[in-house]
Amino acid sequence: TSLERHTGGAVTLTPIQDEILRILKETGGLEREALLEALDGKLTMPQLEREFSTLRHMEKARGEKRGDKVFLVVW
Numbered sequence: 001t002s003l004e005r006h007t008g009g010a011v012t013l014t015p016i017q018d019e020i021l022r023i024l025k026e027t028g029g030l031e032r033e034a035l036l037e038a039l040d041g042k043l044t045m046p047q048l049e050r051e052f053s054t055l056r057h058m059e060k061a062r063g064e065k066r067g068d069k070v071f072l073v074v075w
Contacts, residue, residue, distance in 0.1 A: 007071035013060075016042060017051055021060060021074060029064060 012020070016039075023038045026033065031036065036048055043051065052072060055061040064073045 013055075017055055017060075020048075020051060024061060024072060024074045029066075029071035031069055031071055032047075035072055062073065 019039065019042075020035065023035060027038070032045070032048065032052075036043065036045060039048070049073050052061060056063075059075050061072060062075050065071075
């Protein structure tokens with residue numbers, strides 16, 4: 001969000017980041033493994049974690065505790 005304020009507009013997401021956000025919006029949130037499956041093998045778990053970390057830092061997505069599980073959701 002700081003970058004968006006300083007540049008005066010939205011930060012451009014990569015196609016895979018767009019897809020991650022689209023899946024999370026459509027599903028209301030998924031666990032990491034389920035999101036990885038929904039991406040149909042486009043990423044490995046380390047790659048997903050790196051992309052999700054970027055989205056977290058941009059305040060586009062976050063982790064949310066539901067019971068004893070962590071779901072990835074749109075901010």
